[in-house]
Amino acid sequence: MRTFLRSILARLKPSQPEVDRTGFDPHAYWLNRGKTYERDFSYDPRYTEQENALGAILGRLDFNSVLEVGCGFGRIGEVVERLKPGIDYTGLDISPDQLVGARRRLPNATLIASPLEDFQPDRRWDLVLAVEFLLHVPPDRIEDVVAKLKAMSAGHVVTLDWDTPVKGRIAPHNWRHDYQRWLGPRRVAVSTAGIYHWQLGDAL
Numbered sequence: 564m565r566t567f568l569r570s571i572l573a574r575l576k577p578s579q580p581e582v583d584r585t586g587f588d589p590h591a592y593w594l595n596r597g598k599t600y601e602r603d604f605s606y607d608p609r610y611t612e613q614e615n616a617l618g619a620i621l622g623r624l625d626f627n628s629v630l631e632v633g634c635g636f637g638r639i640g641e642v643v644e645r646l647k648p649g650i651d652y653t654g655l656d657i658s659p660d661q662l663v664g665a666r667r668r669l670p671n672a673t674l675i676a677s678p679l680e681d682f683q684p685d686r687r688w689d690l691v692l693a694v695e696f697l698l699h700v701p702p703d704r705i706e707d708v709v710a711k712l713k714a715m716s717a718g719h720v721v722t723l724d725w726d727t728p729v730k731g732r733i734a735p736h737n738w739r740h741d742y743q744r745w746l747g748p749r750r751v752a753v754s755t756a757g758i759y760h761w762q763l764g765d766a767l
């Protein structure tokens with residue numbers, strides 16, 4: 564009986580713990596964090612697992628051009644470059660500091676320093692990729708942001724984000740969204756993250 568009650572109570576609890584986001588400004592946060600992000604980045608096995616899983620998925624897709632949104636210092640750009648050397652790759656990031664690292668890793672890439680929200684491209688890409696990006700988009704912006712990723716794609720959208728419930732507190736710059744709702748059912752699990760693959764023509 565006690566177990567039954569506990570399971571009912573657990574279901575009533577919000578899946579995302581309350582976080583104090585008073586005064587939190589995502590753009591200001593990333594502009595500042597970008598100054599030291601690469602230096603502070605520690606390469607644990609979770610990232611290798613992500614990169615291998617992503618590489619396996621991307622290896623099955625047909626694409627000749629990529630836009631990576633929130634490309635950071637080029638970690639995922641390198642995965643793409645290894646898979647398709649010399650590919651037409653564009654990396655977008657709000658942080659000019661992050662793009663210094665991306666330029667070092669991806670000397671031939673087109674790199675654009677801009678918030679996604681202000682970016683008005685006059686082209687589309689075969690693949691739009693966003694890794695550990697959507698989890699930093701506040702809930703009131705997620706629908707528009709995902710719609711924009713889709714609008715910029717001529718074929719595929721692939722995302723990777725933490726999407727499993729947590730018990731402890733989460734950081735003010737993280738959110739867990741209902742990716743299934745925005746990107747459909749094609750999900751591959753990688754430890755605590757999910758890779759979602761949306762394809763042009765998918766009906767949601």
Ligand SMILES: C[S@@+](CC[C@H](N)C(=O)[O-])C[C@H]1O[C@@H](n2cnc3c(N)ncnc32)[C@H](O)[C@@H]1O
Binds near residue numbers: 594661
């Ligand atoms: C957690 S990092 C992930 C970086 C890279 N995708 C990776 O997996 O190594 C999130 C990146 O998104 C960028 N970012 C956050 N909000 C953004 C926005 N609104 N527009 C463009 N870039 C943004 C940050 O500057 C940061 O480089």
